[in-house]
Amino acid sequence: MTEYTARAVEPAALAELRTDDDAGRPCVPYTATEGGEPLRCCLRLAGPGERIALVSYAPLRRWAAGTGAEPGAYDEQGPVFVHAEECEGPQDSDAYPFARPGALRTLRRYDARGRIVGGRLLEIPETASEGFDKAFAEAFADPDVALVHVRAVEYGCFHFEVRRPQGA
Numbered sequence: 353m354t355e356y357t358a359r360a361v362e363p364a365a366l367a368e369l370r371t372d373d374d375a376g377r378p379c380v381p382y383t384a385t386e387g388g389e390p391l392r393c394c395l396r397l398a399g400p401g402e403r404i405a406l407v408s409y410a411p412l413r414r415w416a417a418g419t420g421a422e423p424g425a426y427d428e429q430g431p432v433f434v435h436a437e438e439c440e441g442p443q444d445s446d447a448y449p450f451a452r453p454g455a456l457r458t459l460r461r462y463d464a465r466g467r468i469v470g471g472r473l474l475e476i477p478e479t480a481s482e483g484f485d486k487a488f489a490e491a492f493a494d495p496d497v498a499l500v501h502v503r504a505v506e507y508g509c510f511h512f513e514v515r516r517p518q519g520a
């Protein structure tokens with residue numbers, strides 16, 4: 353079990369991204385040949401033959417639209433893989449997605465206004481879930497932190513979002 357919930361890109365946002373992405377570019381579906389692309393809609397790797405697309409996604413802007421926050425200059429967008437057509441979404445999992453031991457992640461913290469309030473590097477340990485749990489607990493120990501974005505270090509691409517648990 354993981355202590356925090358990894359959030360995938362939400363279905364309403366996906367429906368829009370599959371027409372025009374958050375950079376205003378049309379979605380260009382293609383068939384994954386070997387697979388292995390990290391899908392942010394289902395929080396798993398693509399398999400060979402699946403129809404996918406690489407689209408530009410603005411996670412903070414999408415979150416802010418629901419909360420009324422104004423991230424201003426902190427808003428960013430970047431490439432994410434998604435299924436090209438409507439999909440099942442993430443299945444129940446007892447592990448964090450894309451948590452390959454040894455991989456490097458940044459955990460960037462945002463406050464309720466959508467401003468960055470720090471972050472840290474995480475080298476995913478062999479006990480990946482424990483490593484993520486500890487890093488999220490550390491982030492939410494700061495009462496100003498409302499959400500955390502997990503990104504790959506090398507490509508900078510957004511993997512998933514974790515929000516402060518209700519009542520915490």
Ligand SMILES: [Zn+2]
Pocket residue numbers: 391393394434435439440441
């Ligand atoms: Zn999907």
